[in-house]
Amino acid sequence: MAVSSGTAALHLSLLACGIGPGDEVLVPAFTFPATANVVELAGARPVLVDVDPESFNLDPDRLEAALTPRTRAIMPVHLFGNPAEMEAILALAGKHGLAVIEDAAGAFGSRGRDRACGSFGAAGCFSFHPRKLITTGEGGLVVTGDPALADRLRRLRNHGLDAAGAFQAAGFNYRMTELAAALGLNQLPEVDRMLAERQELAAAYRSRLAGLPGLAFQRVAGDSLSAWQAFVVRIDGRENRPLVAELKRAGVEANIGTYAIHRLDYYARKYGYRPEDYPNADRLYRFCLALPFYNGIPAPDLEVSARALADRLAGPV
Structure with missing residues (x-):
């Protein structure tokens, strides 16, 4: 069902799954803050779990150690469109009776083991923000295969109103506006073409940047398809913020990858996190770089971006 944002999709999904005060939800330590914020807004506690430094996604091997008697759900993120290791996550969730709510904000069109991201858990949440594959200006989507959960989601989305016109919550x-929905629907026939183009753009960057000192590409499993919501690399030994500033002076609109939740002022103050508590997330926060990447990017612009980065790492290519 369509909603007003990806954040709204996550918030509704938590509430519809019964998550509330006293509960804990496992979330990756390296992600956009909305993933953790919605858990706080539900009255629960986001429990951070470190990530894999190669895929940038939640590390399933670290989940068990983060469990407590209060754990109610896991919220994996398919970061930058890269499918998370859902088989291992679902196995642990099933073992402990936990809900799985997928943050697939940037993974519209991504597939893991030939299954669409967002279709693995109790609910899958997508974003149609301008930086996503398709956009409605602002907007989001929740998908679920559970009819009872769908009913709760619909009520919570619309002031608690049920199909009979009674306010039940x-x-x-x-709600998504009709204008936003029309904008999104108009793009759906282009999704396959846009996905194919993004595979080509990612391959073009990889061919131009391969072998640069310290540079590592985000690892995508061989049986997965990333929608490449963003093209993010890790450059060990080069702090990203000074590098972003250098590239912007050269006319390249680079940026950091995303955020280490334990580094954010609110969470560091509230929970007493230290930078060393989540070393992989901290490393990615410091050394990941997002390069200009969007459907329709002119080939000369991509070439300029790749050359500008290469010049700063190893001299001209």
């Missing part, structure tokens, strides 16, 4: 106005 204290809900929200998280």
Whole structure:
């Protein structure tokens, strides 16, 4: 069902799954803050789990150690469109009776083991923000195969109103506007073409940047398809913020990858996190770089971006 944002999709999914005060939800330590924020807004505690430094996704091997009697759910993120290791995550969730809510904000069109991201857990949440594969300006989507969960989601999305016109809960106005929906629907026929183009763009960057000192590409499993919501690399030994500033002076709109939640002021103050608590997330926060990447990027612009980065790492290519 369509909602007003990807954040709204996550928030509704938590509430519809019964997550609330006293509960804990496992989330990756390296992600956009909305993933953790919605857990806080539900009255629960986001429990951070370190990530894999190669895939940039939640490390399933670290989940068991983060469990407590209060753990109710796991919220894996398919970061930058890269499918998370859902088989291992689902196995642990099933063993402990936990809900799985997928943050597939940047993974519309991504597939893991020939299955669409967002279809593995109790609910899958997508974003249609301008930086995503398709956009409605602002907007989001929740998918679920559970009819009872779908009913709760619909009520909470629309002020708690049910199909009979009765207000059954204290809900929200998280509806998508008709204008936004029309904008999104108009792009759906182009999704396959846009996905194919992004595979080509990612391959072009990889061919131009391969072998540069310290540079590592995000690892995508051989049986997975990333939608490449962003093209993010890790450059060990080069702090990303000074490098971003250098590239911007050269006319390249690079940016950091995303955020280490334990480094954010709110979470560091509230939970007493230290940078060394999540070493892989901290490493990615410091050394990941997002390069200009979007459907329709002119080939000369991609070439300029690749050359500008290469010049700063190893001299001209």
